[in-house]
Amino acid sequence: AKVVGEAARGIGFFILVNTGIDEELMNDSLRLTREIHSDPNVRFPLAFSAESLIGFQRMGMSSAARAFNRLNTGEPKVDHIQSFMVGPDDEERCKRLARPSMAGVWPEGTQAARAFREKSIEYAREMEALSLDVRALLALSAGLDRRTFITPVKECAGLFRYSFYPPVGEAEDPCAGKPGFAHLAGHTDLGSCTLLIVDRPGLEIVKDGEWRAPPLVQGGVYVNC
Template sequence: MEKLVSSWFNDRPLPQSYIFPPDTRPGNHIIPGCSTIPVVDLGKASGCDRTGIVQQILEASREFGFFQVINHGVLESLVNDTMNVFKEFFELPAEDKVGVYSEDPKQPCRLYTGSPNYDSEKIHLWRDNLKHPCHPLEECIKIWPQKPTRYRETVATYSIEAKKLGLRILELVSEGLGLSSGFFGDKLSESVLLSVNHYPPCPDPSLTLGVSKHCDPNLLTILHQGDVYGLQVYKDDNWIGVEPLHNAFVVNIGYQLQV
């Protein structure tokens, strides 16, 4: 538990084990925001503009592998409530997190710091992460955090709506690819994994990273960026910042869907 960044970040300067080599650290570079990351209005997908929305998603997936969705059908009040629940969880005293914290990467519900390879890596990520499965919901919910008391009810509702959104996007993708309706349903998309990153204030963010560059192995990642500027996409040998949009989700096309 003492390894969690959120347990000690106020007490000492940035440890050497969190300082990345000069060629991989962010430094003081300002990554420009990019307004060209496509924004898809899913509210138009149920009308005469459906074909255009399908093509917009396909083009964004091919060119960027990313796009943002607005008018996605997930209530803003639910999103805000869920983000507040996550915030409350990370603000809990250490003794209330003991049942969730684990250094065993095989634990299905796990709170840990850095990365799953913390014990074997030389440089650690500046983050705490809470991760757990959401399917089948009636079974998974039993291993979720019990505090704050509204965690399970709120996150269950949120996970259901997030899955509906993912299936809706996959249906539009399959339509654009000429695949049968429901092609990505059933076993291909039934698994839902929730991952919540918590980045405490850092004494020197120019020397460390919250998340390293990576590709997602799954079908889709649906990310709530909130109003925090920090997500970056690598395109044409350059990193570009993804501008946070109010009540939008960022959609990342994973390796499985690329294949």
């Protein structure tokens, strides 16, 4: 807890390993994410909106990175990202939270799309359970009762987002390949903490006023708090 506290207060970022999340489930989810975003036969019935906060977000749509940007990095504020936002799959829970149901939202049309739904439900549950452990760890690192950050938001479902960064050339963005280019603009995350799964280089964080790439840890969960 002491090490986590130092990292959280210092740069607001640390990496968890041996989290108990099944690595095969993690890898399958990442693989299926790439497949559904790359296959033109996959259909996305519902587009993401500020009202629903779930569904498919097409590349070029308004995003949190632009809307809530807090860092004056000088980089282009154009995002090249597609994503799929997953909400609670439990109908009763959706009613309690006054959140839209995932019914009619999941991608369709291919076997990969069907498998994506099954894996996503399981994966989201595991990540939500891990988020409770992370909140407890953050509380302990601050010398507080472990339930401090859990009890007030116990029934609040977080946002579970699959992000896909397609290749970008000069036809899509004249800044592609040039210094300062980024698929996703520099930003400050929403919420108390963000849990990230990273399977390839690209993620960067600000430390001592400079953008730096954290080490790529297989099976690691990156926490931004």
